[in-house]
Amino acid sequence: MSVSPQSDGREIRLVPNVPVGTKLVADRVRDVIDACIHTDSPAADLEAAAQLIEQATQLLRKRSRDTSLQVTRSNGGISINNAIEGPCNPVAPPLTDLAYVDGETSGCVTFPTAAEGPPGRAHGGLVAAVLDHALGRAVAWTVAAAMTVSITVDYRAATPLHQPLCVTARVVSVDGRKVFAEAEIRYDGQITAVAKAIMIVVAGLPSIAPTAVSLD
């Protein structure tokens, strides 16, 4: 594992691949979150479950590391504990299969029950977060790593839970450090939300290339 210093002093840790064991734990935690939301168990079972979860937490805390982003060298650099795409972050939906082809960035996401806003629909803030992330990826892959200073989301239709969704994003224009980009999320081919963003290229953020990662 190597470490790349960032402009604000934080570090990015490079790992060869998504760590299988950590991803397994994250997947099981996603199951726990889902079960927690749906459970109708009696109090004794809830108490027993809470104790088991506490035991698992203590086991995981036996050896801890800092919270720096970990990024793989494979597949264009998966940010493994990122809030949106991180396969090892149980809070991430996650956004998967990120790809960059002919200037277009795409990815897939399925929102779990935990992402519910209106009944049966994804929370609009989480839809916006996924779009923001795809926009960030598109800008990083097309121009350079950047930060969002403005994002506008139009919600056109319900974004369902538990259904495979496609996210696409691209750069529209560049004006100095300002990058204008747009993105959509689709269910069954129909757009449910579109986003327009202004992102500012910021020196020192991790750079990611479409085909080969060059982070150090």
Ligand SMILES: CCCCCCCCCCCCCC(=O)SCCNC(=O)CCNC(=O)[C@H](O)C(C)(C)COP(=O)(O)OP(=O)(O)OC[C@H]1O[C@@H](n2cnc3c(N)ncnc32)[C@H](O)[C@@H]1OP(=O)(O)O
């Ligand atoms: C493989 C590695 C993977 C790693 C992870 C992958 C994840 C990738 C995806 C992650 C994606 C996640 C994405 C996220 O979640 S990013 C997180 C959310 N965003 C932020 O936290 C950003 C907060 N803002 C800032 O820190 C500063 O504003 C920055 C540093 C960005 C710029 O401050 P700086 O002092 O440097 O620059 P400046 O103030 O001179 O401004 C520069 C220019 O910008 C124009 N401007 C500013 N604001 C606006 C505005 N609202 N509308 C229109 N224009 C605006 C401004 O007029 C000026 O234009 P001009 O006068 O030059 O013409």
